[in-house]
Amino acid sequence: MIAALGLLLGIIAGLAFAPDVPLSLQNYLPIAVVAALDAVFGALRAYLDGIFDDKVFVVSFVSNVVVAAAIVYLGDQLGVGSQLSTGVVVVLGIRIFSNVAAIRRHVFHA
Amino acid sequence: MPDPMPDQEPDPESHAAHRSDRDPEPGRERLRHAVVRPSRRQVVVAVLLAVLGFAFVVQVRDTKANDTYSGLRESELIEVLDGLTGTAERARREVGRLEARRDELTNESRARSAALDEAEQRVRTLNIIAGLVPVTGPGLRMTINESSSRVNVGSLLDTVQELRTAGAEAMEFNDSIRVGADSSFDNAVGGIELDGQLLEPPYVLEVIGDPHVLHTALTFSTGPIETLETYDGASVEVEELEAVDITSVREPARPEYAEPGTGQ
Numbered sequence: 001m002i003a004a005l006g007l008l009l010g011i012i013a014g015l016a017f018a019p020d021v022p023l024s025l026q027n028y029l030p031i032a033v034v035a036a037l038d039a040v041f042g043a044l045r046a047y048l049d050g051i052f053d054d055k056v057f058v059v060s061f062v063s064n065v066v067v068a069a070a071i072v073y074l075g076d077q078l079g080v081g082s083q084l085s086t087g088v089v090v091v092l093g094i095r096i097f098s099n100v101a102a103i104r105r106h107v108f109h110a
Numbered sequence: 111m112p113d114p115m116p117d118q119e120p121d122p123e124s125h126a127a128h129r130s131d132r133d134p135e136p137g138r139e140r141l142r143h144a145v146v147r148p149s150r151r152q153v154v155v156a157v158l159l160a161v162l163g164f165a166f167v168v169q170v171r172d173t174k175a176n177d178t179y180s181g182l183r184e185s186e187l188i189e190v191l192d193g194l195t196g197t198a199e200r201a202r203r204e205v206g207r208l209e210a211r212r213d214e215l216t217n218e219s220r221a222r223s224a225a226l227d228e229a230e231q232r233v234r235t236l237n238i239i240a241g242l243v244p245v246t247g248p249g250l251r252m253t254i255n256e257s258s259s260r261v262n263v264g265s266l267l268d269t270v271q272e273l274r275t276a277g278a279e280a281m282e283f284n285d286s287i288r289v290g291a292d293s294s295f296d297n298a299v300g301g302i303e304l305d306g307q308l309l310e311p312p313y314v315l316e317v318i319g320d321p322h323v324l325h326t327a328l329t330f331s332t333g334p335i336e337t338l339e340t341y342d343g344a345s346v347e348v349e350e351l352e353a354v355d356i357t358s359v360r361e362p363a364r365p366e367y368a369e370p371g372t373g374q
Contacts, residue, residue: 003144006156010163014171021172027183029169036162043155047144048137054151061158081183106137 027076028069031085035068036061038092041099048106068092238280241288241360245280249318249354250325253347254338256311261342263295263302266313269334270295276327278319282356283309285316290360321350 021029039061046052068088075084104110144152179187237243252269254261270289273281281289287304296303301310317324325348328335338344 002152003155003159007159007163009156010160010165011167013160014164014167018171019168021168026172029165030173033162033165033169036158036165040159040162048140050136050140054154058154058158061162076183079185082186103137107141 027081027085028072031068031072031088032065034089034092034096035064038095038099039064041096041103045099045102045106048103239291240362241280241290242362244355244357244359245318246353246355247279247318248321248352249278249280249316250321250348250350251354252315252317252328254311254313254315255345255347256343257345258343261302261311261313261338261344263297265334265338265342266302267295268337269315269328272327272334273315273317273319273324276319276323278317278324280318280356282316282358284314286358288356288358288360292363316354316356318354318356325350 039057042060043052043057046056071088072081072085075081078084179190182190238245254266270281270293283289283304287307287309289304293305298308301308302313303309327333328348335346335348338346
């Protein structure tokens with residue numbers, strides 16, 4: 001419940017303040033958001049499996065975001081930034097899909 | 111990472127089908143429990159989700175605002191620029207090709223219309239010379255009345271020849287027979303035959319040309335008028351006119367033997 005409220009609060013804050021994304025973060029924010037989404041779905045799955053741990057969630061959330069951004073940053077330095085961000089998005093997308101499938105099995109038994 | 115943690119709660123049977131055998135709805139139970147009775151642990155989760163929601167919304171708004179090129183990487187911009195340069199180059203080549211084609215067609219049509227104008231001018235001139243069209247212009251009318259004797263063919267022929275020499279451009283006898291390049295005179299019963307048609311006196315000859323010059327060509331000493339009046343006993347009347355209308359035309363005759371020479 002509190003978690004849902006937090007999500008709502010974040011969305012409202014984003015709509016209310018509507019800050020501009022700094023130019024230096026422009027390439028990394030979308031990847032970070034996708035990585036965080038992956039962490040959240042993983043956490044939800046773990047929770048439904050009954051193995052959720054908030055410390056693990058915090059660490060996985062932060063490390064997901066940092067690693068994804070770092071990979072893209074590295075790619076930008078190597079001149080393959082767009083290709084690497086595509087790769088990261090594909091990998092994270094696959095993970096999100098499999099996590100959502102597990103969640104679906106829990107919730108709908110199908 | 112949100113990996114399942116086997117050390118925390120070993121769960122070898124991770125398949126939903128197996129689990130649902132011993133526990134009908136463990137996931138749903140836990141979810142309901144979390145919603146109904148929130149624990150302190152959820153605060154941390156809420157903070158992270160708030161961050162996620164914030165970032166998500168910001169990114170979505172930024173993407174919507176930046177549908178132009180400002181969000182692209184340098185290499186992507188270079189690619190876009192390359193593409194545009196190529197397209198512009200192709201378009202420029204196409205423009206050049208089409209312009210050359212247009213100039214070509216314009217020249218062609220101009221040359222063609224010039225040739226057409228010239229041909230039309232030529233046709234107009236030739237029609238007048240050949241007597242194929244009615245004409246009008248300044249000139250004179252010559253009336254030859256027979257009295258005692260008949261008018262000689264030779265005298266008429268001389269008259270026509272003198273008028274031609276003086277620059278007559280069109281001639282007509284008796285308002286009915288146009289004189290052309292291939293006209294011929296002959297004696298006939300009751301008059302004179304011109305191009306196979308009978309001319310009866312009085313002979314009215316209408317001529318287009320410079321009236322004064324034409325008149326002079328007829329009146330000199332031993333000229334056509336004198337000949338007609340003295341030898342043929344005819345009376346000749348000449349009037350210079352501002353406008354002479356010649357309405358009769360000749361049928362174009364196709365040459366049977368003559369062909370254009372190859373020298374042209």
